[in-house]
Amino acid sequence: MELNFEQMVQEILDNTKIDHDELMKRIRQKQDELSGFVTLEGAATIVGRELGVVFKRKEPEIRTLHIEDLIPGMSKVDIVGRVVRIYEPREFQRSSGKAGRVGSLLLQDKTGQIRIALWNDKTSLIEESKVRKGDAVQVKNAYVRQGLNKQPELSLGMRGSLLVNPEDPRVSDLPPLVETKVRIADLKPELIEVDIIGRVVTTSDIREFERPDGTTGKVASLILMDSTGQVRVSFWDERTEFVKNLKLGIAVKLENASVRPGLRNRPELSLGSRGRLLMNPPEAEVAELPELPERPLKLEELEASMPTVDLAARVRRKLPLQEFKRDDGTSGKVISVILADETGTARASFWGDVAELAQKLKLNDIVFLRNAYTRVGLTGKPEVHVGKIARVEVNPPDVTVGALEPSRIKIGEVEPNMDALEVIGRVVEVMAPREFARGDGSTGKVASIVIGDQTGTTRASLWHEHADKAVGIKVGDVVKFTNCYSTLGLFGQPELHLGKQGQLEINPAISEELPPADAIKLAAPAPKRISIADVQKEGMRVQVRGTVVRVFHRRPVFDICPDCGRSLGSVDTSLMCEECGKVVTPEHRVVLSFVLDDGTGNFRVALFGKVAESLLGMGAQQVFELFKGTPDLAELYDKFKLIGKELVLTGTTRHDKYFDQLELRASDVQFPEPKEEAQALLKKIKAGT
Numbered sequence: 092m093e094l095n096f097e098q099m100v101q102e103i104l105d106n107t108k109i110d111h112d113e114l115m116k117r118i119r120q121k122q123d124e125l126s127g128f129v130t131l132e133g134a135a136t137i138v139g140r141e142l143g144v145v146f147k148r149k150e151p152e153i154r155t156l157h158i159e160d161l162i163p164g165m166s167k168v169d170i171v172g173r174v175v176r177i178y179e180p181r182e183f184q185r186s187s188g189k190a191g192r193v194g195s196l197l198l199q200d201k202t203g204q205i206r207i208a209l210w211n212d213k214t215s216l217i218e219e220s221k222v223r224k225g226d227a228v229q230v231k232n233a234y235v236r237q238g239l240n241k242q243p244e245l246s247l248g249m250r251g252s253l254l255v256n257p258e259d260p261r262v263s264d265l266p267p268l269v270e271t272k273v274r275i276a277d278l279k280p281e282l283i284e285v286d287i288i289g290r291v292v293t294t295s296d297i298r299e300f301e302r303p304d305g306t307t308g309k310v311a312s313l314i315l316m317d318s319t320g321q322v323r324v325s326f327w328d329e330r331t332e333f334v335k336n337l338k339l340g341i342a343v344k345l346e347n348a349s350v351r352p353g354l355r356n357r358p359e360l361s362l363g364s365r366g367r368l369l370m371n372p373p374e375a376e377v378a379e380l381p382e383l384p385e386r387p388l389k390l391e392e393l394e395a396s397m398p399t400v401d402l403a404a405r406v407r408r409k410l411p412l413q414e415f416k417r418d419d420g421t422s423g424k425v426i427s428v429i430l431a432d433e434t435g436t437a438r439a440s441f442w443g444d445v446a447e448l449a450q451k452l453k454l455n456d457i458v459f460l461r462n463a464y465t466r467v468g469l470t471g472k473p474e475v476h477v478g479k480i481a482r483v484e485v486n487p488p489d490v491t492v493g494a495l496e497p498s499r500i501k502i503g504e505v506e507p508n509m510d511a512l513e514v515i516g517r518v519v520e521v522m523a524p525r526e527f528a529r530g531d532g533s534t535g536k537v538a539s540i541v542i543g544d545q546t547g548t549t550r551a552s553l554w555h556e557h558a559d560k561a562v563g564i565k566v567g568d569v570v571k572f573t574n575c576y577s578t579l580g581l582f583g584q585p586e587l588h589l590g591k592q593g594q595l596e597i598n599p600a601i602s603e604e605l606p607p608a609d610a611i612k613l614a615a616p617a618p619k620r621i622s623i624a625d626v627q628k629e630g631m632r633v634q635v636r637g638t639v640v641r642v643f644h645r646r647p648v649f650d651i652c653p654d655c656g657r658s659l660g661s662v663d664t665s666l667m668c669e670e671c672g673k674v675v676t677p678e679h680r681v682v683l684s685f686v687l688d689d690g691t692g693n694f695r696v697a698l699f700g701k702v703a704e705s706l707l708g709m710g711a712q713q714v715f716e717l718f719k720g721t722p723d724l725a726e727l728y729d730k731f732k733l734i735g736k737e738l739v740l741t742g743t744t745r746h747d748k749y750f751d752q753l754e755l756r757a758s759d760v761q762f763p764e765p766k767e768e769a770q771a772l773l774k775k776i777k778a779g780t
Contacts, residue, residue, distance in 0.1 A: 109142065
C-alpha cells in the first residue's frame with residue numbers, strides 16, 4: 092500500500108535530522124522548481140531521495156495540466172483545450188522596424204479559458220481555416236506570460252506546435268462548445284457577442300470619417316438575411332476590407348459580432364477588431380438559408396455609398412426641375428422626388444436626360460429604378476441618385492409597392508428629419524395660435540403645444556387646418572399625431588410638425604396610460620455637472636466644463652422653410668419646400684460641431700440654432716453672410732475663434748449610430764465665471780464628493 096503525503100513526511104522526519112518546517116519548505120521549493128508539474132507526493136519523493144529516504148513509489152507523479160494551473164513564467168506547456176473564439180491575425184511593427192503578424196484563439200477546458208497567441212507563420216492556421224471554432228487542439232511547447240488584461244495567456248513561438256483534433260485521451264474530458272450562433276429574429280442587445288450566418292442582400296462602399304481625437308476611421312455596411320429576417324451589419328476600420336469583394340446572395344458567417352440598438356432600437360450588428368467573416372461556412376448551416384429573392388430593394392435596406400441599386404417605390408412628393416451650371420461652364424438639370432414604400436421614405440435625384448422623364452411623374456406613380464446609386468444626404472441618410480446608366484420604368488404592370496404606414500415612436504426616440512411618424516402624448520403646455528404672412532402674400536396659421544410621455548417632452552407645431560382644431564386643446568389632454576414629421580428646433584432639440592398630410596386626434600382611446608401633465612414636467616431631470624470620462628451612455632442630461640480643442644470644418648448654416656419649419660437642405664436664396672409645395676425664401680439656422688476636452692476625456696459636441704448663435708455672438712443672417720463671403724472654411728472658422736475657448740455646456744448625450752460614438756447635443760452654452768466656479772468647487776469639497 093502506497094503512503095499518502097502525511098505518511099511520507101513523517102517517514103522522512105523519522106529517518107533524518109531535518110525539522111518539519113525545513114522539510115516542508117524544501118518540498119514546496121521542489122514543486123516550484125518543476126513549475127507545478129508534480130504533486131506534493133511527487134515532490135516529497137524527490138526530497139526524500141535527496142535525504143536518503145526511498146519510498147515504495149519509484150517516480151514522481153506527473154499530473155494532467157489544466158488551464159487553471161497556468162501561471163506566467165511556465166514554459167514547455169503541453170495542454171489540451173477546445174477553441175471557443177478565433178481572432179483574425181493583424182500586422183504590427185517590431186521595435187526593429189520589421190513587420191510581424193499575430194492572431195489568437197480562446198481555448199477552454201473544464202477549469203477555465205485562456206487566450207493563445209499565434210505568431211507569424213503560425214497565423215496560417217487561422218488564415219487558411221485549418222482550425223475552426225469547436226475544434227479540440229493540443230498545444231505543445233508553449234509558454235505562459237501575463238497578458239494586457241493582467242491574466243495569463245499562452246504564446247506559441249517557433250518551437251511550439253498546435254495539433255487540431257488530436258488522438259489524445261484528454262480530449263474526452265473537454266466540455267462541448269456552447270453554441271453562440273443565433274437567428275436574426277432572436278438578436279437582442281443583451282447577447283453582447285454572437286455568431287450568425289446569412290446571405291448578403293446589399294453592400295456599401297467604404298466611407299471615411301473623423302473621430303473626436305482627430306484620427307480617421309473607416310466604416311462599411313451590408314444587409315444580411317436568414318429565414319427569420321434581415322439585419323444591418325457595420326464593419327469598422329480594418330474589417331471594412333471584408334466588404335470589398337462580397338457578391339450579393341453569397342452566404343457568409345460572422346463570428347464575434349457585437350449586438351447594439353440601431354434605428355428605432357432595432358438590433359444591429361457591429362464587426363470590429365475582434366470580429367471575423369468566413370466566406371465558406373459549413374454546408375449544413377448554409378442549407379438552412381433561403382435563396383436571395385430577385386426583387387428590388389426596399390427603402391429601409393438602402394445604405395449610403397451603394398454603387399448599384401435596383402428599387403421600386405411610389406412618388407410621395409415631387410420638387411420642381413432645377414437648372415445649374417457645372418464648373419466647366421456647361422449647364423445641367425436635376426429634379427428631386429421623395430419616394431416611399433411600406434418601409435420608409437428617401438429622396439431621389441434624377442440627373443440629365445432622366446430629369447425630364449421624372450418631371451412628368453405624378454403623385455403615387457410607381458417608379459422602378461435599375462442601376463441607380465446612393466450617397467450620404469445632408470441629413471446623414473442615404474439618398475438615391477439616378478444618372479446616365481440608370482433605367483427608369485414608370486408604373487410597370489408586374490411591380491407592386493406597399494403603402495407607407497406611420498411608425499409609432501416614443502417622444503424620447505424622436506430625431507430630427509424623421510417622416511411618417513405616429514406619436515401619442517399628453518399636453519403639458521399650450522401656446523395661442525398665431526397668423527403669419529407667406530412669401531407669396533397669403534396668410535397662414537400655426538399653433539404650438541408641448542407634449543410628453545414617459546420618455547420625454549417635445550414641442551409640436553400644428554399647421555394649416557390643424558391650427559384651428561388646436562384652439563380647443565387644454566393642458567392635460569391627450570393628442571395623437573399621425574403622419575407627422577420632425578425638424579430641428581431653434582435650440583437644437585427635435586420638434587414635431589403636423590402638416591397637410593397629417594391627422595390630429597384629441598383625447599383618443601389609447602391602450603397605455605400616460606403620466607399626468609404635472610408628473611411629466613417634474614420628470615425632466617436637472618442637469619448634473621460631471622466629467623466627460625463619466626459620460627457612458629446616451630440620454631444623459633448633463634453639464635460639462637471643458638476647452639474646445641478641435642473644430643470640424645463643416646458648413647455652419649442650414650436652411651428651413653419659414654412657413655412650416657421643414658429642413659430644406661442646401662443654402663440658397665430660394666428653395667422648394669416639400670411640405671408647402673412651393674419655392675420659399677429660406678430661414679437660416681446655425682450649426683457648429685467641435686471636440687470638447689476637460690482633462691478626463693473628450694467628446695464631440697453639436698450646437699444648433701440660438702445656442703450656436705450665442706456661442707459665436709452673432710445672428711444666423713450674419714453667419715450666413717460671413718459664410719457666403721468666405722469660401723475657405725478653414726479661414727471662416729479662424730474668424731469664429733473657437734479653438735481654446737473654455738465653455739460650460741448643458742445638453743443631452745446621444746449616440747451617433749452612423750459612426751458609433753457618443754456626442755453631446757447642447758441646449759445651453761455659458762462661459763465660466765471664476766467666482767461661481769470657485770464657489771461650486773468649494774461646495775463640492777465640503778460635501779465630500
